[in-house]
Amino acid sequence: MKQTTARTPHTLLAVAAIAASLTCSVSVKAQTQDFWAGKQVSYIVGSATGGGYDNLARLTARHLGRHLPGNPGFVVQNMPAGNSIAAANHIYNVAAKDGTAIALLQRGMLLAHLISTAGIQFDVQKFNWLANLNSETGLVLVMANHPHQNAKDLFDKELIVGASTGIDPELSPRIYNALLGTKIKIVTGYRGTTEIGLAMERGEVQGIGDWSWSSLKAQKPQWITEKKVRILMQGALERDRELPDVPNALDFVKNETDRQAMQLYFSQKTVARPVVAPPGVPAARVEDWRKAFMALDTDKAFMEEVQKSRMEVSLTSGDSVTKVINMVASASPEVRARFVEALKN
Numbered sequence: 001m002k003q004t005t006a007r008t009p010h011t012l013l014a015v016a017a018i019a020a021s022l023t024c025s026v027s028v029k030a031q032t033q034d035f036w037a038g039k040q041v042s043y044i045v046g047s048a049t050g051g052g053y054d055n056l057a058r059l060t061a062r063h064l065g066r067h068l069p070g071n072p073g074f075v076v077q078n079m080p081a082g083n084s085i086a087a088a089n090h091i092y093n094v095a096a097k098d099g100t101a102i103a104l105l106q107r108g109m110l111l112a113h114l115i116s117t118a119g120i121q122f123d124v125q126k127f128n129w130l131a132n133l134n135s136e137t138g139l140v141l142v143m144a145n146h147p148h149q150n151a152k153d154l155f156d157k158e159l160i161v162g163a164s165t166g167i168d169p170e171l172s173p174r175i176y177n178a179l180l181g182t183k184i185k186i187v188t189g190y191r192g193t194t195e196i197g198l199a200m201e202r203g204e205v206q207g208i209g210d211w212s213w214s215s216l217k218a219q220k221p222q223w224i225t226e227k228k229v230r231i232l233m234q235g236a237l238e239r240d241r242e243l244p245d246v247p248n249a250l251d252f253v254k255n256e257t258d259r260q261a262m263q264l265y266f267s268q269k270t271v272a273r274p275v276v277a278p279p280g281v282p283a284a285r286v287e288d289w290r291k292a293f294m295a296l297d298t299d300k301a302f303m304e305e306v307q308k309s310r311m312e313v314s315l316t317s318g319d320s321v322t323k324v325i326n327m328v329a330s331a332s333p334e335v336r337a338r339f340v341e342a343l344k345n
Helices: 009-036 052-067 081-093 168-179 192-202 213-219 221-225 256-271 283-298 300-309 318-329 333-344
Strands: 040-045 073-078 101-104 128-132 138-143 159-162 184-187 207-212 229-235 274-277
Touching (some): 009 283, 052 300, 128 318, 138 159, 138 213, 168 207, 168 229, 168 256, 168 333, 207 213, 256 333, 274 283
Parallel strands (some): 159 207
Antiparallel strands (some): 128 274
């Protein structure tokens, strides 16, 4: 005998609820695809062409579209003025707030409001932080034909370094001079590490006060293999595992307040390549971006290009960047004051 199953009102309601849920899910997915399809993303870079930030932006732009619904196109635009201040102001105040504009900012923007408010028209805590492309270790380098042999010589002999105003090649040696007592003479006026590297090769300056290890390996690998430079000191919250014998600047700090001020400065290096969207972008679009960036971590084509380019990528989530931003905001007034004093010394 054929058996039948009675469908109670509760069963019918449950089936209807599941059907509605599936319909809603498909509808949301379709709407998301409809939004991104045919769109062109404006990807702003807060640095000059040819440097580490620019290279990473262009690399990620070539692959991110595959991980966004509808596969939008990308246009990369450089806004180096003010060492990312112009880019940060633009993405915060001018750029589209529908999700089609993002920016890779220089890490100095995380602490810029502590140093000076001149020209700053953004609140770092109100950005939508999408991802961080890499952490960095800053290096004090000297060309091998100069007398400096090790970190101790930084305290005994003047080192003349090239720098770009307002970013790490200038700020790091300022911090070292003020908090450690090093004798680093800073010559500004160069536009990024590409120009500073040329100045070092021409003999205009002896070295640089902060060149990130990953960028050095990508841009000047021959300097390392041919031993054209010496690495005197590194700057980060922890020693780089590839440079275990190079002393860390924190090894030379004399008191706890100065240590915390230097740690505050180095906190930005843990999120050295941050990508943001403007405030006001719909939460669903922010989530699309965060998923797209993290998907690069398992993207075979992307990782193959990373290896070929000799660039380094170590992706961390937007939530992780936000935690660092909040940590900076919670620094004590005493530590903030010492940090600002050190930079203005």
